[in-house]
Amino acid sequence: DGGITQSPKYLFRKEGQNVTLSCEQNLNHDAMYWYRQDPGQGLRLIYYSQIVNDFQKGDIAEGYSVSREKKESFPLTVTSAQKNPTAFYLCASSIGLRPDEQYFGPGTRLTVT
Amino acid sequence: AQTVTQSQPEMSVQEAETVTLSCTYDTSESDYYLFWYKQPPSRQMILVIRQEAYKQQNATENRFSVNFQKAAKSFSLKISDSQLGDAAMYFCAYSRDDKIIFGKGTRLHILP
Numbered sequence: 001d002g003g004i005t006q007s008p009k010y011l012f013r014k015e016g017q018n019v020t021l022s023c024e025q026n027l028n029h030d031a032m033y034w035y036r037q038d039p040g041q042g043l044r045l046i047y048y049s050q051i052v053n054d055f056q057k058g059d060i061a062e063g064y065s066v067s068r069e070k071k072e073s074f075p076l077t078v079t080s081a082q083k084n085p086t087a088f089y090l091c092a093s094s095i096g097l098r099p100d101e102q103y104f105g106p107g108t109r110l111t112v113t
Numbered sequence: 114a115q116t117v118t119q120s121q122p123e124m125s126v127q128e129a130e131t132v133t134l135s136c137t138y139d140t141s142e143s144d145y146y147l148f149w150y151k152q153p154p155s156r157q158m159i160l161v162i163r164q165e166a167y168k169q170q171n172a173t174e175n176r177f178s179v180n181f182q183k184a185a186k187s188f189s190l191k192i193s194d195s196q197l198g199d200a201a202m203y204f205c206a207y208s209r210d211d212k213i214i215f216g217k218g219t220r221l222h223i224l225p
Contacts, residue, residue: 104158
């Protein structure tokens with residue numbers, strides 16, 4: 001079955017620690033995206049990547065970092081510089097560089113205390 | 114700046130009735146895609162319907178249809194014969210350049 005996997009589903013960290021969220025796709029999609037979802041805020045774009053070894057900042061990139069070493073993988077690191085890291089994080093992918101549809105993973109709920 | 118506006122944070126509809134969720138957007142492009150995504154309590158995002166801006170005919174998918182008014186930049190979603198499984202957050206979105214921009218969502222409650 002093709003799809004997007006995110007692990008883990010729930011993640012807990014202490015304040016001041018970096019944490020990496022996993023996102024893997026076997027859809028052979030070129031583009032991958034990371035969104036953050038907070039109550040009442042919809043989905044806000046953190047970073048996206050259209051090809052391996054290249055990525056662009058979204059609207060709320062501060063305090064986050066990404067890498068794209070393989071086409072199928074796009075991990076997101078939430079650094080200690082992110083002031084409010086507790087949120088629901090969604091990974092998505094799309095076939096082409098201009099998305100006519102995005103496919104989403106199941107998400108990771110990150111709680112930082 | 115918010116470029117997709119969903120003016121109804123919450124709505125309720127009786128089971129089997131029809132409900133319309135509204136959405137307006139702002140773009141200077143002439144060719145783009147519009148979307149409605151559903152997010153049930155599982156939080157999995159599911160594409161409900163998609164509209165290509167250059168097509169005048171409104172998209173339909175079974176009980177879901179849209180009213181696309183390009184000049185007014187309006188893209189409403191109509192759900193007919195509402196079912197309990199339709200209860201979810203609904204997000205309106207459009208593609209801009211190489212990204213998709215989402216609204217803040219409308220939470221839809223289905224009353225039995």
